[in-house]
Amino acid sequence: MSTTPAFRRLPRAVREQQMLDAAVRVFSRRGFHAASMDEIAEDAGISKPMVYAYLGTKEELFIACLHREGARMLETIAGAIGPDLPPDQRLWHGLQAFFGFVATYRDGWVVLYRQARGEPPFAGELAMMRARMAEVVAGMLKRTLHAEGREVRETDLEIQAYALVGASESLADWLADRPDADPDQLATRMVNIAWLGADQLLSGEVWHRPAEG
Template sequence: MARVTTSPTFKRLPRAVREQQMLDAAVRVFSRRGFHAASMDEIAEDAGISKPMVYAYLGTKEELFIACLHREGTRLMEAIVAGVGTDLPPDEQLWRGLRAFFGFVGAHRDGWAVLYRQARAQQPFAGALATMRERMVEVIGTMLAQALAAEGREIRDMDLEVMAYALVGASESLADWLADRPDADPDKTATRMMNFAWVGAGQLLHGETWPPAPLSP
């Protein structure tokens, strides 16, 4: 069938490059439309390529979404573990983790939207996301457990897990807050989160803050 095909003859690129472009486009489109409302046509167009290429390289819509999820998730994890030094006091570790986390979200708002806002809701992906969250909860849990061990104290495992969940949840919520406010500063957000998580609302209301800065630096 195909007609003369050629308009101004676009550049041909190696597969690896195109794949990244497609993933970039997919993340953008999924992020602003949602999984279902996003059409493969729009993703292809946004990537400057035609639809069958997307199918040829990344497979079906679901597989494409999984690929996005995987890439963004890996990036986030890497950013965090790179930020958290080892062998530091627990509050310092937490602080660095939060800084890295909010830094990432501030710099990759689309990725964040795909990763959490979308994946959490859509049935087939909730599992994959849950796995990622487990890992984060585990990381935080381990950190807290070490802090406890250093003090020679003990808390039930479930309490630790719940605490880690609360921490992760609060962070996710503030990440949403941050993602919706382009002018907000990731570092300030991290500071506020740290104050809330470490010092607690009760002490915070009494004027206590996490060392050394006052509540609003």
């Protein structure tokens, strides 16, 4: 439309990302209620009216953070899972990407998960993101089974997906509290748990991560 779209739009996109970065930092430091738009504006180095003009109220800003962190996380995971790998290695790459994301963006995880879970208006939003993640996992399980010529009840796939998502969430939260824990080691443990099961673990079987990392 404009003759100089790159010149006019890039700064806005960059500014929005700066504001979201600042908002994630402040929300995760203060919590949703105590966070002030003043502090977010100051952290972003932008005037408060500009924050309101670009991203709306504090609620809208929080939802924008939630969406950005959630989309970033899903892209990271999806990008890591090669479609042609054997199922245990897809599980490994998915979990490695997920726990790596949590360890890298601890602030983002705190906003995405703990704050949203703790605030009734946002908990529904989070439940929807979890349901989408479970659908993606159930779809992957289904394709893996199809490739082996097997059928499993949709409900059983859904249950398995919710179990995997719940276990991974619980461990991500465990990781977020332990800055010294190694996300790759955690992913390896989780593959052992989910892939081998307690039966094989108790009899001393071990699953090893692929050598290339």
